[in-house]
Amino acid sequence: MIRDDEFFYGHKACGGCGGSLAVRIALKVLGERTLLTLPAGCMSAVSFNYPQMSYANNAIISAFAGTGAVMSGLKAGAEAMGLKDYHVLGIAGDGGTADIGIQALSGLIDRNDEGIYICYDNEAYMNTGIQKSGLTPFGATTTTTPAVPGSRGNIKQKKNLFEIVAAHGIAYAATASVGYIEDFAAKVARASEVKGTSFIHVLAPCPTGWGIDTSETIEVAREVVDTGLWYLAEYYDGEYHLNRRPKEFKDVGHYIRRQGRFKHLKDEDINEIIRLRDKTWDRISGFNTAR
Numbered sequence: 001m002i003r004d005d006e007f008f009y010g011h012k013a014c015g016g017c018g019g020s021l022a023v024r025i026a027l028k029v030l031g032e033r034t035l036l037t038l039p040a041g042c043m044s045a046v047s048f049n050y051p052q053m054s055y056a057n058n059a060i061i062s063a064f065a066g067t068g069a070v071m072s073g074l075k076a077g078a079e080a081m082g083l084k085d086y087h088v089l090g091i092a093g094d095g096g097t098a099d100i101g102i103q104a105l106s107g108l109i110d111r112n113d114e115g116i117y118i119c120y121d122n123e124a125y126m127n128t129g130i131q132k133s134g135l136t137p138f139g140a141t142t143t144t145t146p147a148v149p150g151s152r153g154n155i156k157q158k159k160n161l162f163e164i165v166a167a168h169g170i171a172y173a174a175t176a177s178v179g180y181i182e183d184f185a186a187k188v189a190r191a192s193e194v195k196g197t198s199f200i201h202v203l204a205p206c207p208t209g210w211g212i213d214t215s216e217t218i219e220v221a222r223e224v225v226d227t228g229l230w231y232l233a234e235y236y237d238g239e240y241h242l243n244r245r246p247k248e249f250k251d252v253g254h255y256i257r258r259q260g261r262f263k264h265l266k267d268e269d270i271n272e273i274i275r276l277r278d279k280t281w282d283r284i285s286g287f288n289t290a291r
């Protein structure tokens, strides 16, 4: 049950932006009494355009590396002011979370300060023109991993951010996709009930950087889950839980071929992506089944 109220509107995100959908839904779940911090990245660049601000709740833009630290500051400030019934929320991109912000995130979890950290993952530094981040997938072309003749684009795999976070012994962590929006909304609600730090890693396609049509965002965000290239899971009570265990995976080739960022890939590269996926599923198939 989410509110009819909108807390994120009038922003300048591109049509079909998956990140802006994640922000909108998270705020509809959490409501008006949410103290939000965002670092540099698309979701702040499109929304803090003086004299306009696109958040109807309390929101601030912070330094690129600082989301986790600013969340602790917001919590301490709210306590000092004697506020009641509020949420502390940090929303940062993949670069702002898995790369430059990882130290502040680790410190936040270590302190176990109460707040929800959402990483919207569009798989590159989009706001500055599509550079590779630690969460860019194998094979993607970016301006810093360009697909020139004889190259596959990015040769690294995504960091396993979900399990890096879980390894801290966090009370609650989850993966999600804007393609399964009810699942994401339910996870935001669960995260908001945690006494301590909680974390959600939501995959959020970017038509501009991925080379898809603006109408394809949701379809692609579902397909990445249905092909097994992204898994929906939670970590709580010290254990991993899988939300979906597809009996059969959808065609990886179809997912790859529809995106401009992968158009240089050959059949053997797609086979490599399938091999890496299968290796991941060999490992995670031992996860519990989620509640």
Ligand SMILES: Cc1ncc(C[n+]2csc(CCOP(=O)(O)OP(=O)(O)O)c2C)c(N)n1
Residues within 6 Å of the ligand: 019, 040, 041, 042, 043, 064, 065, 092, 093, 094, 095, 096, 097, 122, 124, 125, 126, 127, 128, 133
């Ligand atoms: C210390 C610092 N380094 C670099 C930048 C430039 N910068 C601003 S946004 C951005 C990219 C953010 O990427 P990501 O966190 O993935 O968010 P996205 O733009 O993809 O939404 C960069 C490199 C900055 N603002 N501060």
Ligand code: SF4
Residues within 6 Å of the ligand: 012, 013, 014, 015, 016, 017, 018, 019, 020, 042, 046, 122, 126, 127, 205, 206, 207, 208, 209
């Ligand atoms: S570049 Fe991508 S992430 Fe940034 S606003 Fe546009 S669609 Fe959204």
Ligand SMILES: [Mg+2]
Residues within 6 Å of the ligand: 093, 094, 095, 121, 122, 123, 124, 125, 126, 133
């Ligand atoms: Mg990004």
